[in-house]
Amino acid sequence: xxxxxxxxxxxxxxxxxxxxxxxxxxxxxxxxxxxxxxxxxxxxxxxxxxxxxxxxxxxxxxxxxxxxxxxxxxxxxxxxxxxxxxxxxxxxxxxxxxxxxxxxxxxxxxx
Amino acid sequence: xxxxxxxxxxxxxxxxxxxxxxxxxxxxxxxxxxxxxxxxxxxxxxxxxxxxxxxxxxxxxxxxxxxxxxxxxxxxxxxxxxxxxxxxxxxxxxxxxxxxxxxxxxxxxxxx
Numbered sequence: 497x498x499x500x501x502x503x504x505x506x507x508x509x510x511x512x513x514x515x516x517x518x519x520x521x522x523x524x525x526x527x528x529x530x531x532x533x534x535x536x537x538x539x540x541x542x543x544x545x546x547x548x549x550x551x552x553x554x555x556x557x558x559x560x561x562x563x564x565x566x567x568x569x570x571x572x573x574x575x576x577x578x579x580x581x582x583x584x585x586x587x588x589x590x591x592x593x594x595x596x597x598x599x600x601x602x603x604x605x606x607x
Numbered sequence: 608x609x610x611x612x613x614x615x616x617x618x619x620x621x622x623x624x625x626x627x628x629x630x631x632x633x634x635x636x637x638x639x640x641x642x643x644x645x646x647x648x649x650x651x652x653x654x655x656x657x658x659x660x661x662x663x664x665x666x667x668x669x670x671x672x673x674x675x676x677x678x679x680x681x682x683x684x685x686x687x688x689x690x691x692x693x694x695x696x697x698x699x700x701x702x703x704x705x706x707x708x709x710x711x712x713x714x715x716x717x718x719x
Binding site: 537538539540544551593595596597598599600601 | 649651652708709
């Protein structure tokens with residue numbers, strides 16, 4: 497059973513398009529996160545939700561909008577994609593403030 | 608100053624040797640520390656967590672924490688080629704909603 501899953505695994509799109517990445521966890525966790533890993537492999541948090549409530553909102557362009565329909569799902573919608581958005585996006589989850597477990601990642605390429 | 612600093616490497620060790628990975632952090636109030644391993648093209652995988660000063664051992668891995676020096680290390684004994692990966696040090700800032708702050712990672716290469 498996959499603990500934290502993301503779709504799609506790869507996403508190739510043109511500049512200016514709008515795209516979404518979906519994340520689901522079946523671990524019974526109550527907190528979910530989005531991280532971005534850039535080309536230099538630096539991993540940085542973007543957002544986190546606890547029980548569907550936004551907890552962390554780092555300095556991220558407002559073109560990025562997370563949505564958590566329930567505790568098990570956290571989606572990321574990106575408007576007006578730019579070249580600099582190309583990266584690997586990881587979803588993670590945890591039980592309250594405990595250890596975070598990562599999904600397999602979504603590699604986004606903006607052309 | 609970066610919040611979490613690691614030597615980017617690569618750190619090359621022969622098979623069977625001890626690999627020593629180091630990490631320093633700037634925020635004295637940090638309470639939880641993690642080591643994640645990331646293979647190329649894969650997601651970070653937790654290998655060790657440590658919360659108290661001293662050593663914590665798990666199989667071939669030992670994490671060491673010194674809060675006074677703001678220093679965390681990971682020792683890998685009997686290194687294997689399969690240990691070749693990037694090792695990410697992470698510090699948890701609970702006061703900011705369980706925010707994990709990562710270092711840039713150290714590339715480890717174990718040569719057979």
